[in-house]
Amino acid sequence: xxxxxxxDGHLETKTIxxxxxxxxxxxxxxRNYKPxxxxxxxxxxxxxxxxxxxxxxxxxGDIGICGLDILTEFKITYPDLADNVVELLDLKMxxxxxxxxxxxxxxxxxxxxxxxxxxAKERTKNKEEIxxxxxxxxxxxxxxxxxxxxxxxxxxxxxxxxxxxxxxxxGDIIIETTETGTxxxxxxxxxxxxxxxxxxxxxxxxxxxxxxxxEKIMEIVELINGAINAENKVNAYMNVTNPKNLKNVxxxxxxxxxxxxISQLENGGYDVFIIINTKNLKNILPKLKKAxxxxxxxxxxxxxx
Numbered sequence: 385x386x387x388x389x390x391x392d393g394h395l396e397t398k399t400i401x402x403x404x405x406x407x408x409x410x411x412x413x414x415r416n417y418k419p420x421x422x423x424x425x426x427x428x429x430x431x432x433x434x435x436x437x438x439x440x441x442x443x444x445g446d447i448g449i450c451g452l453d454i455l456t457e458f459k460i461t462y463p464d465l466a467d468n469v470v471e472l473l474d475l476k477m478x479x480x481x482x483x484x485x486x487x488x489x490x491x492x493x494x495x496x497x498x499x500x501x502x503x504a505k506e507r508t509k510n511k512e513e514i515x516x517x518x519x520x521x522x523x524x525x526x527x528x529x530x531x532x533x534x535x536x537x538x539x540x541x542x543x544x545x546x547x548x549x550x551x552x553x554x555g556d557i558i559i560e561t562t563e564t565g566t567x568x569x570x571x572x573x574x575x576x577x578x579x580x581x582x583x584x585x586x587x588x589x590x591x592x593x594x595x596x597x598x599e600k601i602m603e604i605v606e607l608i609n610g611a612i613n614a615e616n617k618v619n620a621y622m623n624v625t626n627p628k629n630l631k632n633v634x635x636x637x638x639x640x641x642x643x644x645x646i647s648q649l650e651n652g653g654y655d656v657f658i659i660i661n662t663k664n665l666k667n668i669l670p671k672l673k674k675a676x677x678x679x680x681x682x683x684x685x686x687x688x689x
Contacts, residue, residue: 629676
């Protein structure tokens with residue numbers, strides 16, 4: 385069986401929704417680490433995504449879903465194992481930014497990482513330690529080295545931003561993921577740099593890709609990719625009963641769809657089918673109606689392969 389790691393935590397709901405769109409029926413409960421799936425060739429295991437790259441690198445599983453931030457941290461931490469994990473697909477969900485933030489009260493007048501580097505240099509000259517707090521210590525150390533900042537990097541046991549709360553702040557700077565920045569703002573932290581943007585990725589064990597399991601893995605990739613491609617897409621069907629109106633209808637459609645399907649109706653005229661972005665519906669439907677299209681029907685696209 386193919387062992388598929390799915391994430392426990394903030395990515396869990398979005399993962400289940402994506403797999404459902406891809407055609408799988410999954411049943412999961414809060415305390416269940418082995419959800420069920422209606423595919424006899426797949427075994428699901430539910431764990432924290434921080435562990436997935438490591439487990440896949442050791443051949444403990446075949447595929448999994450984790451953020452680019454987690455994957456990057458793993459590859460820097462375990463360079464000897466990094467090549468054992470292959471990124472297959474950007475799932476375009478779970479979007480976050482990995483940012484560098486400071487307390488606006490404690491370190492005033494520091495607006496960029498270069499400002500902080502100068503501040504840290506002066507502190508170091510006075511034999512004061514700079515404390516950087518991050519759940520991504522490998523990324524943090526790599527980033528600090530690039531900016532010539534000497535610091536102690538600490539992986540927190542609790543909330544990262546709590547280390548910056550004045551007046552008795554424990555840390556000088558944090559490197560943290562954020563979706564909207566709301567929590568940082570609420571704690572009067574300001575972002576002085578963005579290291580990179582992260583989304584969820586489908587990753588695989590290289591060992592599995594080099595085995596008979598590759599065919600099944602690529603089937604899953606194709607189905608998930610089809611579900612992603614269908615996001616914000618709709619089917620639009622219409623009749624053009626007067627053949628003279630087809631040219632005007634197609635003149636409108638070409639601005640929104642490059643591959644319409646046209647079939648002749650039994651009693652004359654044409655049936656036209658297109659796939660378009662949902663946001664374009666309000667623009668195209670009134671124009672089509674005016675151009676001579678009738679019986680226009682719209683339906684959701686579940687999968688686009």
